[in-house]
Amino acid sequence: MNKSSHSELFIPFLHLETLQHPRYRALFNYIQQRILSGQLPSNSRLPSTRELADLLSLSRNTVKQVYEMLQSEGYIETRQGNGSYISAQLAPNRRTQQARRQPAYQPIRLSTKSTQLEQIRPLYHQDREQRLLPGIPALDQFPWPAWQRSVGHAGRQMKFSRDQDYMGEPALRNEIANYLNATRGMHCTMAQVMICSGSQQGMQLTFSMLLNPGEKVLVEDPGFPGIDGAISNAGGIKVSVPIDRQGFRSDLALTPQQDARLAFITPSRNFPLGYTLSIERRLQLLQWAKQQGCCIIEDDYDSEFRFDGPPLTALQGLDGEHSVIYSGTFSRILHPAIRLAYLVLPPALVEPFNRMRGFLDGGLSSLPQLALADFMSRGLFASHLRRMRKLYKARRDYLRQRVDPLFAGQLRWEPSDGGMHSVFLLPAGSDDKAIVAQAMQAGLGIRPLSYYYDQQPPRSGLVIGFAGDSETQIEQALARLKPIIEQQLPLSAQI
Numbered sequence: 001m002n003k004s005s006h007s008e009l010f011i012p013f014l015h016l017e018t019l020q021h022p023r024y025r026a027l028f029n030y031i032q033q034r035i036l037s038g039q040l041p042s043n044s045r046l047p048s049t050r051e052l053a054d055l056l057s058l059s060r061n062t063v064k065q066v067y068e069m070l071q072s073e074g075y076i077e078t079r080q081g082n083g084s085y086i087s088a089q090l091a092p093n094r095r096t097q098q099a100r101r102q103p104a105y106q107p108i109r110l111s112t113k114s115t116q117l118e119q120i121r122p123l124y125h126q127d128r129e130q131r132l133l134p135g136i137p138a139l140d141q142f143p144w145p146a147w148q149r150s151v152g153h154a155g156r157q158m159k160f161s162r163d164q165d166y167m168g169e170p171a172l173r174n175e176i177a178n179y180l181n182a183t184r185g186m187h188c189t190m191a192q193v194m195i196c197s198g199s200q201q202g203m204q205l206t207f208s209m210l211l212n213p214g215e216k217v218l219v220e221d222p223g224f225p226g227i228d229g230a231i232s233n234a235g236g237i238k239v240s241v242p243i244d245r246q247g248f249r250s251d252l253a254l255t256p257q258q259d260a261r262l263a264f265i266t267p268s269r270n271f272p273l274g275y276t277l278s279i280e281r282r283l284q285l286l287q288w289a290k291q292q293g294c295c296i297i298e299d300d301y302d303s304e305f306r307f308d309g310p311p312l313t314a315l316q317g318l319d320g321e322h323s324v325i326y327s328g329t330f331s332r333i334l335h336p337a338i339r340l341a342y343l344v345l346p347p348a349l350v351e352p353f354n355r356m357r358g359f360l361d362g363g364l365s366s367l368p369q370l371a372l373a374d375f376m377s378r379g380l381f382a383s384h385l386r387r388m389r390k391l392y393k394a395r396r397d398y399l400r401q402r403v404d405p406l407f408a409g410q411l412r413w414e415p416s417d418g419g420m421h422s423v424f425l426l427p428a429g430s431d432d433k434a435i436v437a438q439a440m441q442a443g444l445g446i447r448p449l450s451y452y453y454d455q456q457p458p459r460s461g462l463v464i465g466f467a468g469d470s471e472t473q474i475e476q477a478l479a480r481l482k483p484i485i486e487q488q489l490p491l492s493a494q495i
């Protein structure tokens, strides 16, 4: 048995410059590391607490506390009348110097699902403030004082409830159901509303509930790229369906040979082109879903902002609540950081989705949900929307008015009756991705239209957000875009 107390091993502890932890924790970590590295081998004796306290100028209580911790975690053992020893249970560490230098860990293996995500077109990542970024609301217009009052109110209301609902706070679900029935022509009760942390979470949940590996989902092309990862994660197969000015080409997609389980669409305003799904195609889709026992996911991401009339009736309202899963989000209409969205489920799906939710995350934190319920019940949400609708229309009009003369022959506005971004087409054959790459360097968040295409031949254009920027900011941003377009487009290119 090694009787040495290895006092010399503790000298470097005296020279640790800054102790990031309390002293007892730093000393614990120090001894633990030396035991694990084999410098303090099994059965070797530690200095007595008095000896070590003197050596390190620590109080004896601190050292005693550390020894107790080491003992309770199994690193050391006390032997009656004979001091503290490194535990005999710790296998002698036979690592050689060379082995110590090599990484001892084998790489962690990712699941097939997660490696498949690497094959999917990556989402654009915003790492700094960018002008003209699509999907960003007017953050400076957010009614902070009113929101803070709602948060305060929610804090006072919060109480522990044993039967917390996985679907979300009843008060918020009630507000959402009332809002949708009143403004979107929907037919739903609060029992059908499930609160999610974003539409993206709603999609992950929906696909995992309704799709078996190898089954198909019809999606718009061009369309929302965020959906690709959710489909892939469920092992589904994406079937891209072209769109035209009447929206999703259900006439092409819904053939008897096409045995899809689900369709994911943006009927009020196709993302990103802004086209609205015609009534004939809406009815066709609903008929298909009814006959095949399939579901349509209606992603209604920003249709609150229709400028030329009231918001369109949702597809869910036509359906009679059987086949449509409606998805809405507050991250676009209120604030990106709010991370609250919702699904409206057909009644038959409520129970199975609720069961899954219990296993998924047990629902979301109550506080922001109660705050939003209060904010809505006091009419603040509705008045904020009214104000933003006016403001965004003015910003959209300003953008168009400025683009027309500045980029004559280079950019052409693609008509759409609202939203938070506009699409401007570039001359055929021009490289929108090269323009965007340069624009990003100049602090602009515009996106290339071709990025949103999957299987269909892409059109070249720019997706330009207007909701988040003032007229002055729009003006300055366009001035930065001008030389980039001049440089990238050949002189002869005209639209």
Ligand SMILES: Cc1ncc(COP(=O)(O)O)c(C=O)c1O
Binding pocket: 135, 197, 198, 199, 200, 201, 224, 226, 266, 271, 299, 301, 328, 329, 330, 331, 332, 340, 341
């Ligand atoms: C068409 C569309 N659907 C859904 C989403 C996702 O919304 P959320 O932030 O609630 O996940 C976005 C976000 O940009 C979107 O553009």
